[in-house]
Amino acid sequence: MAFALFIIGPFLIVGWVSAYKTERSMQEELGRTMLQLAKQNHATIAKSMSAVNDKTITFLGNHLFNRTEFNTFWSNVETLGQMKRADEILERWSSDGTQYSLYMINKEDKRTLVDLSGKESGFKYIEDDASKMPAWSERALQKRGAGVFRLIASPAGVTSISFVRSVLNAQNYNDVLGFLVVSNLEVYLTRDLLNIQLPERSGIFLFNDVNELLMQAGSDELPEDSLSALANPEGSSYHFAGEGGERWLYALSYEPEYHTRLVYRVPLQSVSGGSKEFQWVIMALSAVYLVLVLLFVLYLLRIVVRPLHRLVAITKIYEPGVPLDAAHGRELLRSDEFGILYGAFLKMTRRLDRSFEENYLMKIEQKETELATLHSQITPHLLYNTLDSIYWYAVGKGNRDVGGMVKDLSRLLRIGLSKGKTMIPIGEEIEHASAYCRLQMKRYPDKFEVLYDIDEEAKKYATPKVILQPLIENAIFHAVSGMDGEGEIRIRIRCTDAEIEMAVEDNGFLPVDIGRLERITRGELADKGYGIRNVHQRVQLHFGEAFGLSYAPREGGGVIAKINLPRREYKNTH
Secondary structure, eight states, X not given: OHHIIIIIHHHHHHHHHHHHHHHHHHHHHHHHHHHHHHHHHHHHHHHHHXXXXXXXXXXXXXXXXXXXXXXXXXXXXXSHHHHHHHHHHHHHTTTTSOEEEEEEEETTOOOOSSOOTTOSSEEEEEESOGGGSOTTHHHHHHHTTOEEEEEXXXXXXXXXXXXXXXXXXXXXXXXXXXXXXXXXXHHHHHHHHTSSOOOTTOEEEEEOTTOOEEEEEESSOOOHHHHHHTSSOOSOEEEEEEETTEEEEEEEEEETTTTEEEEEEEEHHHHHTTHHHHHHHHHHHHHHHHXXXXXXXXXXXXXXXXXXXXXXXXXXXXXXXXXXXXTTTGGGOSSSHHHHHHHHHHHHHHHHHHHHHHHHHHHHHHHHHHHHHHHHHHHHHHHHHHHHHHHHHHHHTTOHHHHHHHHHHHHHHHHHHGGGOSEEEHHHHHHXXXXXXXXXXXXXXXXXXXXXXXXXXXXXBEEESSSSHHHHHHHIIIIITTSTTOEEEEEEEEXXXXXXXXXXXXXXXXXXXXXXXXXXXXXXXXXXXXXXHHHHHHHHHXXXXXXXXXXXXXXXXXXXXXXXXXXXXXXXXX
């Protein structure tokens, strides 16, 4: 029951959801593919439309306008000879199967010898009255010289796709002289519309900007409800619709230059094929497979559950440190997976027993280590007390110099050890450096002086302990110890926006190789400069590679050793 509830049920649900999602995904992919196909087909049609538009522009430039001057011949056609000449010009442009017609607005009330109302192409006059102009002229007037595609019926009642362009006066664009109409464009556009092979019962429909169906291809008609749904959108998209108990795919491509829309209507079953039937076959095979798996699981339960219960019983009676009786679980010592599992369980109990014994021994060793630690803490405390006694003895005997040196030595040791801490406040680091300087000034009397330039705010921030002393030691031994009172060491600590800058500079007169000092700091000369390399590595260990020790020459002679640290307030964890 658990297998059916938690394995078979979810498997069937997941399979059904996966099949549904796969079908939806496949439909969306079909929609995107069909939309891309419609866009490509529409682009081909748009190129043909642009070719018609360009040709009409060429016609106007060649025959109606000479630069910006209007050819008055077209507004003064009255005689049969003039009419024949005008028709011949238009006929020459109709050589590709289309028909060119020029409708001039009769503003000067010209009278021809023949009736032009029955002419299907060529030159015509139309009355200068908006109510008497053809219905298709209204949209052409709104376009102000741009072309539109329309369905226009000839006097004989034959409707064709036509391109209409209003002819504007080049001197006054508000003055419309007439209309140039190119008819029978279906012979020109049909090859573009039919160059795509679509499945059976599919339809292709081309609409203009006023929702007139210019052309269509295919056997099925577009339903009225679908026509109204496709009439308004400006933009390319696709969607699915159910019509007559069948699913249809609509792909709509919009072309903004002439505001035309190309619609593909394809029965979904014809493009998706038998994928749904294949999915049902897969589901049926999966159900059969699950039944076989269920039978196999029942078989496994018979050979697995009983030895599993036995292994659990042995696990319950085991206690760490108490050897397991070898008689328990003897029937589990076999070559299958349970035999391997039981063998691993026995090895685990042996390791656990050893760990139990080792843990007991480690606790004893830990107690001994704690006693040794307490003893090591007593030794520095005894040393501090002894140095303190020597200090007061020297002061009592009147030898304050010795007493001061002992006190400075005690401070050096106390801050240097710092109860095992690696980080101390900068204030304590300054005390440590000051004590060391006083001791060295006793050793080298009247050789140098030490100047301090300390930002008080910096004393509360943290620093690795004993990083100034090695720099001061180098400055004394290598620069100012032999300068006969002219030596000067300056200890400077400043706070910036995000960092602490420490500097130890001397006025030594001997030339210094700054590049060599930098290589020693980076560890490239491993046998030299242990102290400064140690300072640099400890700073980077605590704060990262962006910080550390660097050297620079001092103006006027000497060296400046710089340490940059981040501004981190010291937190006493002891």
